[in-house]
Amino acid sequence: MPNSSIKSVCVYCGSRMGKGKEYENLAHDLGERIADAGMNLVYGAGSIGLMGVVARAARDAGADVIGIIPEHLDAVEITQDGLAELHVTRNMHERKKMMFDRSDAFIVLPGGLGTLDETFEIMTWAQLSLHKKPIILLNHKGYWSPLLELVENVVREGFASEANASLLQVAETAEEAMDLLKQSEAQTEPSNSELM
Numbered sequence: 001m002p003n004s005s006i007k008s009v010c011v012y013c014g015s016r017m018g019k020g021k022e023y024e025n026l027a028h029d030l031g032e033r034i035a036d037a038g039m040n041l042v043y044g045a046g047s048i049g050l051m052g053v054v055a056r057a058a059r060d061a062g063a064d065v066i067g068i069i070p071e072h073l074d075a076v077e078i079t080q081d082g083l084a085e086l087h088v089t090r091n092m093h094e095r096k097k098m099m100f101d102r103s104d105a106f107i108v109l110p111g112g113l114g115t116l117d118e119t120f121e122i123m124t125w126a127q128l129s130l131h132k133k134p135i136i137l138l139n140h141k142g143y144w145s146p147l148l149e150l151v152e153n154v155v156r157e158g159f160a161s162e163a164n165a166s167l168l169q170v171a172e173t174a175e176e177a178m179d180l181l182k183q184s185e186a187q188t189e190p191s192n193s194e195l196m
């Protein structure tokens, strides 16, 4: 059973594998750890790239995996089999909203533009006090360091507060990310979901 009250974790990550086996290993490690912690995985339902790796690792290690995909991507992202739940939404907005609603926390693995979009969206919702769910950036071997530098620059130049920047917690390994998650408590106050 999980130590914290967090039951469902959403993972944002690439629909590609990236260069080098290490990204695949990282995604696999995280998927297994989510299952070992007794948590559910919420993700974008694809079988390709790191998305597929994390989902299969979590599923095979016994987690319930909840996939949420918009109908226009159903074929492109090749829906993963063996999901505990599969939801097909009408569009990307519904998908991202449902992924948010079904999750108590977010972990960001290496990924591309879609991953960036999802990460900044969830951060800006937190910045606007629409939710208080933890957001953990897995900065594997400095992959996300340019993003962290960008956010630091935004703060330095006066376009966001330190508090805004600290909405993003940073881990360097899957183990560290899970430790941060286990120390977090699920928020009991409802999110201002209708404002998203």
Ligand code: AMP
Binding pocket: 013, 014, 015, 016, 044, 046, 073, 077, 092, 111, 112, 113, 114, 115, 116, 117, 118
């Ligand atoms: P990527 O990081 O670009 O490989 O995409 C990872 C996930 O984000 C995939 O499930 C994509 O469907 C999704 N995605 C791609 N583009 C966007 C976008 N513009 N807005 C939100 N999500 C996206």
